[in-house]
Amino acid sequence: MFSPTRYHNGMTARTHPNAAHTPPHLLVMKFGGTLMGSAEAIRHSASLVARSTTQGTRVVVVVSAMTGVTNQLLRLADAAETGDIALANDEIALMRNRHFTAAQELGAAPDSETVRDIREMHETLRQAVYGVYLLRELTARSRDLIVSFGERLSAPLMTLALSQLSMPTHHLTGGQAGILTDAHFGNAKPLPGTYQRVRDRLEGLLAAGLTPVVAGFMGETEKGATTTLGRGGTDFSATIVGAALHADEVWTWKDVDGFMSADPRAVPLAQNIAQLSYGEVMELAYFGAKVLHPLAVTPLQEHGIPLRVKSAADPDFAGTLVTSEAVTLEGQSVKAVTAIKGVSVITVSGAGILGVPEVVAEIFQTLARENITLLMVSQSSSMSNVSLAIQSGSAERTVAALRTPLAGRELQVDIQEGLAVLAIVGAGMRGTKGVSAKLFGALAAQDINILMISQGSSELNISVAIEGKDADLATREVHTAFGLNAPEPVAAEE
Structure with a gap:
C-alpha cells in the first residue's frame, strides 16, 4: 500500500483538488506495456477495469504489447532482412513461450480459445517474417504488420483475465475496432471516417453488455493493410476511441503517478502536476515527457473530453487531469522542465541562401518528404543560415537528403552532435515578464552554454539546445529556479 509522505506544511503528496469526482458512465482505459508485462500485471490491470464496471460504468479497454515485445519484434524483423532466420525464429519461439505461459497462469486450458488464438497469431507472424527473409527486404508496410503482433497477442490475454472476473468481453485489432488511417506506415494518422467507424463497431458490443478489448497502436488503411500510429501509439488509439464514443473520460493507466514537473531520475524533488491543459500536454509530450504520445490529446479537444493519467499502483490517487482549461496557481509561470537527449543540430549556411x-522551402519540403521530425528551428537575422534540431538517429539521413536538392547552390551543411533540447512549459508564461531571464540565468550560473533558442508565439514553451552532457544538471537547476521542487519530506508523527 502507498503511504503518503508528510510535508512541512501538513499536506500530503496525494492531496489534490481533482481527487473527488462522480463515476463516469463510459470510460476508455488504456494499459501500457508494464501493466501488460506478466500474468500478475494483467490480472491487476483487469481488476482496475472491474473496479469501474462494478459501479455501473461501461468500459472500453485498449492494451499495449507486453513489456519489451515491440523491441523484440523489431529485432527479429531486422534479423530476417539480413538473412538470419535462425535468430528470428528463436525470438519468435521465446515470444510464443512467454504468451503461452501468461495464458496458462491466467487460467487458460490447453485447448482454450485463447491458446488457439495465440498459436494462430504466432504462425501468421512466422510466415510474415519468413517472407521478409526470402525477399531480403523489410518494407515499412511489412514492418508495421510484424510489429503489430505485440498488441494483437496481448489483447486475448486481457480478455482472458477479464473473463476470469466474470466479465463478458470481445477482443479486436485496431482495424477491426474501426481505426482507419492513411498509408503512412510507421506513423499513420487517422482519417476523418475513423470516428464513425469506431462508433458503429463498438457501440453494438457495449449495448450487448460486452467489454471491448482493443489492440492499441494499430489501424488499417482503406485497403485493409495494417498500419501503426508511431511509438507510444496506444495512447493515441485510446483517445481516438474515446472521441468516437464521446466517452466521459479517457484514463491512461501507467506505472507512474501522472505527469511530473521533471524526470524524477534527473530531479529527485520533482512532483506530480495535478492539472494540465491540452496545449501544455502536447508541449510536454513533444519535448521528451514520455508519459503520452504527442498527438494523444488531439482527438479529445473538439469534444472537450478529459484525459486522466493514473497510477496502477495507487488507483485511488487522482493522477494528472488534462482538460481544455489551463489552471495556473498564482505566481506559477512554469509547470514543468523537460529534456530530450540524443539531439543533433544541422546548419545550412552560405551566400546561396541570402535572398x-x-x-528554405526546399529544406522543409525535403524534411517532410523524408518524414523527419523537427524539434527546433532557428534562422539567423542575416538570413545566411538555418539551424534544425532533430533526433540524432535521423541525422545522417537528414544530411544526405538535404545535400541532394541543395547541390550547386554554394551552401554548406554542417552537423553538431551530442546535444540535448531543454524546454520549460506552462501556460503561466504567457505575458509574464522575466521568464526567459530566469531560465538563462539558471543555466549561466552553472556555466552551461546555450547553442540555440526557440519560443513559440503561444508562449507555452521556451526551448534551448545545450550540450547533452549538461542535460541533467540543467534540468535540476532550472527546476529549482522556477520553484518547482517538492518540499523536503519530514518523518510523520507517530
Whole structure:
C-alpha cells in the first residue's frame, strides 16, 4: 500500500483538488506495456477495469504489447532482412513461450480459445517474417504488420483475465475496432471516417453488455493493410476511441503517478502536476515527457473530453487531469522542465541562401518528404543560415537528403552532435515578464552554454539546445529556479 509522505506544511503528496469526482458512465482505459508485462500485471490491470464496471460504468479497454515485445519484434524483423532466420525464429519461439505461459497462469486450458488464438497469431507472424527473409527486404508496410503482433497477442490475454472476473468481453485489432488511417506506415494518422467507424463497431458490443478489448497502436488503411500510429501509439488509439464514443473520460493507466514537473531520475524533488491543459500536454509530450504520445490529446479537444493519467499502483490517487482549461496557481509561470537527449543540430549556411526564399522551402519540403521530425528551428537575422534540431538517429539521413536538392547552390551543411533540447512549459508564461531571464540565468550560473533558442508565439514553451552532457544538471537547476521542487519530506508523527 502507498503511504503518503508528510510535508512541512501538513499536506500530503496525494492531496489534490481533482481527487473527488462522480463515476463516469463510459470510460476508455488504456494499459501500457508494464501493466501488460506478466500474468500478475494483467490480472491487476483487469481488476482496475472491474473496479469501474462494478459501479455501473461501461468500459472500453485498449492494451499495449507486453513489456519489451515491440523491441523484440523489431529485432527479429531486422534479423530476417539480413538473412538470419535462425535468430528470428528463436525470438519468435521465446515470444510464443512467454504468451503461452501468461495464458496458462491466467487460467487458460490447453485447448482454450485463447491458446488457439495465440498459436494462430504466432504462425501468421512466422510466415510474415519468413517472407521478409526470402525477399531480403523489410518494407515499412511489412514492418508495421510484424510489429503489430505485440498488441494483437496481448489483447486475448486481457480478455482472458477479464473473463476470469466474470466479465463478458470481445477482443479486436485496431482495424477491426474501426481505426482507419492513411498509408503512412510507421506513423499513420487517422482519417476523418475513423470516428464513425469506431462508433458503429463498438457501440453494438457495449449495448450487448460486452467489454471491448482493443489492440492499441494499430489501424488499417482503406485497403485493409495494417498500419501503426508511431511509438507510444496506444495512447493515441485510446483517445481516438474515446472521441468516437464521446466517452466521459479517457484514463491512461501507467506505472507512474501522472505527469511530473521533471524526470524524477534527473530531479529527485520533482512532483506530480495535478492539472494540465491540452496545449501544455502536447508541449510536454513533444519535448521528451514520455508519459503520452504527442498527438494523444488531439482527438479529445473538439469534444472537450478529459484525459486522466493514473497510477496502477495507487488507483485511488487522482493522477494528472488534462482538460481544455489551463489552471495556473498564482505566481506559477512554469509547470514543468523537460529534456530530450540524443539531439543533433544541422546548419545550412552560405551566400546561396541570402535572398533566395525557395532554398528554405526546399529544406522543409525535403524534411517532410523524408518524414523527419523537427524539434527546433532557428534562422539567423542575416538570413545566411538555418539551424534544425532533430533526433540524432535521423541525422545522417537528414544530411544526405538535404545535400541532394541543395547541390550547386554554394551552401554548406554542417552537423553538431551530442546535444540535448531543454524546454520549460506552462501556460503561466504567457505575458509574464522575466521568464526567459530566469531560465538563462539558471543555466549561466552553472556555466552551461546555450547553442540555440526557440519560443513559440503561444508562449507555452521556451526551448534551448545545450550540450547533452549538461542535460541533467540543467534540468535540476532550472527546476529549482522556477520553484518547482517538492518540499523536503519530514518523518510523520507517530
